[in-house]
Amino acid sequence: MKAFEYATAFSTASARDLLADDGAYIAGGNDLLGRLKEYLDSPPRLVNIKAIPGLDSIQHGDDFCTIGSLVTVARLETDPRIRSLFPGLQQAAAEIASPQIRNVATVGGNLAQHSRCWYYRQRDIQCLKKNGDLCYARNSDNRYHSLFSGNDCISPVVSSLGTTFAALDATAVVLSQGRELRWSMAEFYADAWKMHLAHNSLKPGDLILRVEIPLSRPRSAYLQASDKHVFDWALVSCAAAADFVDGKLTSPRVALGSISPVPHQMDKANQFLEGKPLDSDTVAHAADLLLAGAKPLEHNAYKVPMAHALICRTLLKLKG
Amino acid sequence: MRAILVKAEPAPSFVVKEQDGLDPDSPQVWEGSANASTPRTRENGNVDQAFGQCAAVIEGFYTTPVQIHNPMETHGNTVSWTGEGITAWSSTQGISSVRDGLAGALKMDQSKVRVITDFMGGGFGAKFGAGVEGVLAARLSKEAGAPVRLMLTRFDQALAVGNRPSSFQKIKMGALADGTLHAFEMENYGTAGIGAGGDAGGGGGGANIPAPYLYKVDNARVTQRSVAVNAGSARAFRAPGNPPASFGMESAMDDLAVKLGMDPLDFRLKNDPSPIRRKELRLGADKIGWKQKYRPPGTCPGIVKTGLGCAGAAWPAGGGSPFTQGEAQINPDGSIELRLGVQDIGTGTKTVIAVVAAEILGLTPEQITVRVGDTQYPAGPGSGGSTTCASVSPTVNDVCNQALDQLQKLSGMADARGQNWFDACKKLGISPLTVHGRWQKGLSSSHACGVQFAEVAVDTETGLVTVQKVVAVHDCGLIIDQLTLASQINGGVIMGMGYALYEERVMDDLSGVMLNPNFETYKLPGIADVPDIEVVLVNMPERGVIGIGEPSTVPTAGAIANAVANAIGVRVPSLPITPAKVLAALGKVPPSIKS
Ligand SMILES: Cc1cc2nc3c(=O)[nH]c(=O)nc-3n(C[C@H](O)[C@H](O)[C@H](O)COP(=O)(O)OP(=O)(O)OC[C@H]3O[C@@H](n4cnc5c(N)ncnc54)[C@H](O)[C@@H]3O)c2cc1C
Ligand code: SF4
Numbered sequence: 012m013k014a015f016e017y018a019t020a021f022s023t024a025s026a027r028d029l030l031a032d033d034g035a036y037i038a039g040g041n042d043l044l045g046r047l048k049e050y051l052d053s054p055p056r057l058v059n060i061k062a063i064p065g066l067d068s069i070q071h072g073d074d075f076c077t078i079g080s081l082v083t084v085a086r087l088e089t090d091p092r093i094r095s096l097f098p099g100l101q102q103a104a105a106e107i108a109s110p111q112i113r114n115v116a117t118v119g120g121n122l123a124q125h126s127r128c129w130y131y132r133q134r135d136i137q138c139l140k141k142n143g144d145l146c147y148a149r150n151s152d153n154r155y156h157s158l159f160s161g162n163d164c165i166s167p168v169v170s171s172l173g174t175t176f177a178a179l180d181a182t183a184v185v186l187s188q189g190r191e192l193r194w195s196m197a198e199f200y201a202d203a204w205k206m207h208l209a210h211n212s213l214k215p216g217d218l219i220l221r222v223e224i225p226l227s228r229p230r231s232a233y234l235q236a237s238d239k240h241v242f243d244w245a246l247v248s249c250a251a252a253a254d255f256v257d258g259k260l261t262s263p264r265v266a267l268g269s270i271s272p273v274p275h276q277m278d279k280a281n282q283f284l285e286g287k288p289l290d291s292d293t294v295a296h297a298a299d300l301l302l303a304g305a306k307p308l309e310h311n312a313y314k315v316p317m318a319h320a321l322i323c324r325t326l327l328k329l330k331g
Numbered sequence: 332m333r334a335i336l337v338k339a340e341p342a343p344s345f346v347v348k349e350q351d352g353l354d355p356d357s358p359q360v361w362e363g364s365a366n367a368s369t370p371r372t373r374e375n376g377n378v379d380q381a382f383g384q385c386a387a388v389i390e391g392f393y394t395t396p397v398q399i400h401n402p403m404e405t406h407g408n409t410v411s412w413t414g415e416g417i418t419a420w421s422s423t424q425g426i427s428s429v430r431d432g433l434a435g436a437l438k439m440d441q442s443k444v445r446v447i448t449d450f451m452g453g454g455f456g457a458k459f460g461a462g463v464e465g466v467l468a469a470r471l472s473k474e475a476g477a478p479v480r481l482m483l484t485r486f487d488q489a490l491a492v493g494n495r496p497s498s499f500q501k502i503k504m505g506a507l508a509d510g511t512l513h514a515f516e517m518e519n520y521g522t523a524g525i526g527a528g529g530d531a532g533g534g535g536g537g538a539n540i541p542a543p544y545l546y547k548v549d550n551a552r553v554t555q556r557s558v559a560v561n562a563g564s565a566r567a568f569r570a571p572g573n574p575p576a577s578f579g580m581e582s583a584m585d586d587l588a589v590k591l592g593m594d595p596l597d598f599r600l601k602n603d604p605s606p607i608r609r610k611e612l613r614l615g616a617d618k619i620g621w622k623q624k625y626r627p628p629g630t631c632p633g634i635v636k637t638g639l640g641c642a643g644a645a646w647p648a649g650g651g652s653p654f655t656q657g658e659a660q661i662n663p664d665g666s667i668e669l670r671l672g673v674q675d676i677g678t679g680t681k682t683v684i685a686v687v688a689a690e691i692l693g694l695t696p697e698q699i700t701v702r703v704g705d706t707q708y709p710a711g712p713g714s715g716g717s718t719t720c721a722s723v724s725p726t727v728n729d730v731c732n733q734a735l736d737q738l739q740k741l742s743g744m745a746d747a748r749g750q751n752w753f754d755a756c757k758k759l760g761i762s763p764l765t766v767h768g769r770w771q772k773g774l775s776s777s778h779a780c781g782v783q784f785a786e787v788a789v790d791t792e793t794g795l796v797t798v799q800k801v802v803a804v805h806d807c808g809l810i811i812d813q814l815t816l817a818s819q820i821n822g823g824v825i826m827g828m829g830y831a832l833y834e835e836r837v838m839d840d841l842s843g844v845m846l847n848p849n850f851e852t853y854k855l856p857g858i859a860d861v862p863d864i865e866v867v868l869v870n871m872p873e874r875g876v877i878g879i880g881e882p883s884t885v886p887t888a889g890a891i892a893n894a895v896a897n898a899i900g901v902r903v904p905s906l907p908i909t910p911a912k913v914l915a916a917l918g919k920v921p922p923s924i925k926s
Contacts, residue, residue, distance in 0.1 A: 129837075129846045134486075136842055151841035154911060155852075236793040238909055239833060241859040244851075246910065307923045313794065313911035316919040320792035 012047040016056040020063055023186055027216055029058045036060050038081060039115035042124040049134045074226055080119030080219040088113060099231030099250050103175040106235055109242045119219040121172045125210045128166035139207045140164050154310040159271040164207035167269045168200055171248055174268035175233050177276055178250035181224040187217045200273035227262060228252040232328035236317050245269045247314050249321040253329055260284050265301060265322060270314055277301045289330050298322035345561040347838035349497055349522045352558035360525055360559040368556045376550030381514035385505030387590040393502060393579040394905040396835035398495040399853060400568055404452025406492050407482030408465045412472040416443030424454040424676050425713025430706045432461030437469055448674045448704035456567035457493035459713055489848035493566030494836060496538040497521040500579035510593050512602045515548040519555045526564030540572040544580035545643050546602045562838050570646060570881035574830055574888055581642035581889030585896060589628055596621055608643050608780040611804040614867055618802045619784040629900015634791055640893025641784045644885035649878035650777030651721035655770040656709035659734045662763045665753040668700040669727060673711035673719055675703055678880055679815030680719050686812045687724050691731040693749030717878025721775035724811060724876040730768030737766055775875040779882045781805040785890040789898045791917055794910025796832055796895055798862040805883055808874035817866045820883040824864050827887020829856045832907050
């Protein structure tokens with residue numbers, strides 16, 4: 012990697028100042044340092060945000076649980092209250108990478124991590140997302156890529172937390188030019204859907220402060236399918252959340268990861284599930300609705316049946 | 332390294348996939364010669380006629396990918412070049428070959444080059460010579476007037492220092508009604524990358540594989556060729572040629588057994604000419620519960636289906652090197668040091684040396700100080716071909732027997748072993764006794780066998796394969812140390828499992844680059860993937876010492892692949908057996924949409 016300056020910020024304001032035009036925030040560093048080592052990015056300055064007070068706490072309110080952007084993935088995995096309020100979030104956290112990575116990986120960094128497309132991460136390739144003029148994956152080995160995309164880049168969102176937050180209808184609070192923006196997960200990743208250069212909707216200098224999760228969905232679940240049993244990226248991931256009263260779903264939401272640049276959601280599927288019991292026909296139909304319009308490419312069509320199975324299983328898991 | 336400016340032009344055209352290289356019009360890797368070598372054919376008996384006599388014939392196309400060695404420690408050295416000469420601390424399987432390589436490349440006397448390998452983090456066949464990186468480190472050290480440490484990055488390691496060639500095996504095989512194998516035909520091609528493989532001392536890194544593997548077939552025709560592609564060159568890799576050969580042949584064996592309506596175990600017992608392996612097949616079948624658990628392919632109920640499979644190994648090497656030497660220094664205080672110019676590549680060579688010495692001298696292994704990994708000690712072979720154990724054991728036997736003899740003479744004690752040891756050593760006065768010895772005939776042999784059984788569970792909706800159990804039955808002559816032996820077999824099984832399910836070098840034919848030069852997308856088994864491994868040892872003291880490192884990784888992939896086929900009722904003929912391929916074999920994958 013190239014030499015860089017390193018500065019530690021003690022407030023959100025100083026973080027923004029220290030960043031200037033061309034620095035990069037560093038939290039756990041799992042994603043950023045990999046990019047620096049591969050010369051994908053070479054910011055002249057890293058701004059350590061981990062000393063900013065208040066961003067590493069979990070707060071429980073009457074209607075929301077608020078998770079600071081510096082809370083680690085390991086904490087989401089082990090905190091007993093998270094486990095009981097949002098079992099799906101705990102399950103998602105527990106599947107991420109390895110214990111070592113989870114110990115330092117943060118919620119903010121996990122949401123804001125960049126594409127894992129193997130062309131993008133290959134130092135010798137200059138693809139569309141790196142200002143080149145070709146999406147290699149679209150024309151070549153796309154086994155890990157999206158079934159849906161709104162632009163020429165088919166690199167999928169890989170944040171397991173992002174996918175689970177989408178199902179939980181969480182809001183990310185982002186400090187942008189002195190103002191707090193409130194984004195749904197769809198909004199957080201909207202730019203990645205539209206524009207091949209974007210990994211998410213953050214603009215330079217934008218700082219994720221926290222994520223607010225409504226308490227209205229006491230049931231949640233997360234499942235992923237990978238090539239290996241642990242320490243492997245999801246080929247497809249699925250999160251679902253709802254309330255389940257008298258054997259019927261209320262406010263159900265399903266989101267899928269690794270098949271679209273955004274956590275993949277379909278209003279139609281959520282609407283269909285409203286008020287329905289959890290049986291195999293219902294979940295299978297919801298899966299059909301979620302996957303309608305999928306555009307499998309040469310090497311990733313296996314994701315369609317895999318996603319279908321995961322949707323059914325994740326929904327059925329909501330029964331408890 | 333980034334300070335070095337390399338001026339190079341990307342090749343205007345290239346070929347990275349084996350299938351493409353077969354095309355005579357594919358861009359030539361080596362100017363003026365076709366990428367695909369001229370096919371070479373061997374035939375025994377009359378194959379065409381024999382197929383006509385068969386009661387059942389199967390045809391399959393079994394493929395294995397290029398596998399990267401990926402030792403935990405990458406290739407590299409620390410080299411110090413001073414007025415006294417060169418000292419290199421190397422990550423190597425062959426301290427002598429590195430010394431000779433450095434001396435040759437740098438025009439130095441061999442006596443002025445010393446190579447030290449105290450410990451090393453794996454090589455698997457890819458670490459014999461000094462390598463470009465070793466010579467470079469030495470040159471830089473000379474220029475800098477200081478020691479230089481140069482370890483390859485994971486990226487370099489994946490690209491430039493070896494791999495196991497791929498194989499694309501088209502097999503047609505037939506048996507008579509009584510289950511006797513009768514006709515075999517194979518056309519195979521594979522790639523060793525831009526070169527034919529083979530680093531100094533490493534042996535066969537070529538793309539040819541032994542066939543028909545293990546079993547006796549009277550009528551056999553085998554055609555093989557290698558295909559050059561613009562990708563990293565092969566080197567010897569743990570049991571070169573054998574894991575792909577075992578996978579192809581053993582897959583065909585199960586497919587043919589199914590077609591014949593025979594139990595695959597009985598089919599093997601009928602056709603395997605090796606009495607050792609037949610015994611091992613019976614032992615392993617008992618341990619895994621074959622009789623109770625085996626069911627016809629695809630008949631396991633439920634979404635997650637279990638299955639059983641087995642496969643065998645043959646390893647022609649494993650014998651000792653007659654050139655191995657060693658010495659013992661016995662000190663008046665009773666301490667003893669064994670010195671051999673071999674290297675312990677993580678396999679437990681030092682333990683083996685201590686165990687043999689201790690037994691002869693009536694001491695405990697802890698009392699023996701073992702020194703290896705230094706070219707200043709009496710020379711020994713490189714650690715390749717599973718030869719180290721069978722090289723050092725007879726050598727240590729000779730050294731220790733001679734030393735004991737001399738100690739008894741010098742001390743005047745009839746038996747200096749065990750309890751008498753310290754008294755005898757005290758009589759040496761002030762000067763230690765140093766004794767030199769060499770490898771002796773008759774205490775080792777070669778040709779280990781082995782069979783493995785696998786039990787798997789396959790999720791037919793997500794395609795994920797879970798290996799639940801592997802029973803590994805192996806022989807290696809006289810067992811010297813059970814713990815290090817079992818450790819070799821565990822490691823062999825885990826590596827074989829990676830080959831079966833996860834590992835694959837992915838070359839991109841659009842850009843020509845390797846897409847997975849890291850442990851993120853070049854997938855390796857982790858602890859949670861590793862099954863319960865039961866090691867069953869067949870001790871055959873009458874055969875002397877034989878190495879085990881290589882045969883233990885040969886049959887795993889075939890056994891797992893057969894277990895998967897048994898579970899789901901269809902074959903995934905291509906390694907690695909990924910969820911995507913399992914779903915495809917089950918006919919669950921929809922067609923892609925052309926954009
Ligand atoms: C082998 C492997 C497997 C993995 N598997 C998974 C998986 O299955 N699922 C999954 O979700 N992840 C997975 N990960 C990714 C890992 O979880 C992320 O890299 C990690 O969560 C990033 O968090 P961090 O704090 O280390 O981020 P950093 O590397 O510090 O930051 C990542 C990016 O976010 C920016 N950033 C950080 N914090 C903020 C903030 N508060 N506001 C604005 N921008 C910010 C940084 O500038 C940087 O661009 C895996 C990683 C590896 C290496
Ligand atoms: S999918 Fe996106 S990141 Fe990957 S090669 Fe295409 S443009 Fe680049």
